[in-house]
Amino acid sequence: MSNLNDVRFTFSTPADEAIQFDVVSFELTEGVSQLYRLEVELVSFADDANFATLLDHPALLTIWQQEQPVRHVHGLISSFEQGKTGHRRTRYRAIVEPQLARAGLQSDWRIFQHRPVPQLLEELFRERRWGTLTQYLVNPHQTREFCVQAGDLDLDFFWRLSAEEGLISIFEHSQGSHGVVQADQISQFGSLEGDPVLYVANRGGTARQPCLHDFRYREQVRTSIQVQRDYTFTHPRYNLEHTLYPRDMGNQGNEYERYDYPGRYKHDNAGKPFTQTR
Structure with a gap:
């Protein structure tokens, strides 16, 4: 049976x-419907890394179990830093993010007409x-x-x-690329395969x-009632109001209304689904 000593x-x-880089340590932050961020501490025998061929170019972190790759993290280098040079090696630090992160550097003013949002x-x-978008x-x-981007950053607009x-958005990685995957029901992403994961509070020895x-387990108080209303000149007396009432609120109160x-x-x-997603 393999153990964590076989991981590299x-x-x-x-x-x-x-x-050529060797990995000293790394920290990967991921979440549903948010950008991932990979921070990698590196060392190399070379002390003359060419920033022009690294910054804003692809990078790949691979996690190996013996000789088998079990996880890829692919992205673009957003920040690259050269540190101290010792007797033989030089330290470097890289921050890797998805290509979508570049949308936070762009903004625009424009109008889109007669399109559903997924197509837009x-x-x-x-x-x-x-990059790629799979829905x-x-x-x-x-x-x-009408759908207006009024000076928003492209990332905020997205x-x-x-x-x-x-x-709901997540990222998928392969050896040579990464992409965004979206679904309107979380069950579309499937479930994790394999055996249950063990929880070992007191670490020691070789796992x-x-x-x-x-x-950690946490509960948080949130809005419990969503109410929204709008007006249309074609039917000015019609009350375009929709309400979503709470259910299964657990330990919190159910009187917190957002209007x-x-x-x-x-x-x-169009208005009724908005009460379920806002």
Whole structure:
């Protein structure tokens, strides 16, 4: 049976294969519907890393179990730093983020017409070259007559539209690329395969298999009632109001109401789903 002594890490930069790095340590932060961030501490026998072939270029962290790669983390180098040089080696530090992170460096003013949001997002990915976008959609998504990006950062615009439509985003990695995967039901992502993961609170010795050593449980009070209303000049007396009442609120109260006006919709078939995703 393999153990954690068989685990090793490699860091490669396809744009500059002349320099070889060894991984000292790394920290990877991931979450649902947020950008991942990989910080890697490196050393190399070379003390003349070429920043021009590293910064804003692809990088790959690979986790190996013996000779088998078990995890890839692919992205673009957003920050690269050269540190001290010792007797033989030089320290480096790299920050790797998804290509979508570059959307936080761009903004625009424009209007999109007669498109459902999933189609609009696909257009943005092609136009801005944010990589691949794969969508698994179950629910209907209404065509929007107008959709305005009013000076928003492209990244904020992407997250806002995704949240309004209830689209959940994650990232998938391979040896040579990474991409965004979206779904409007979290069950579309499937479930983790394999045996249950062990929780070992007191670490010691050599673990014979991967395990959790830190686990925390938390509950948080949130909005319990979502109410929104809008107005349409074609039916000025019609009350375009929709409400989502709480259920299964657990240990918190159910009287915390959020009221939004205008709800930014013109029809019931658009406003009702918004109460479920806002």
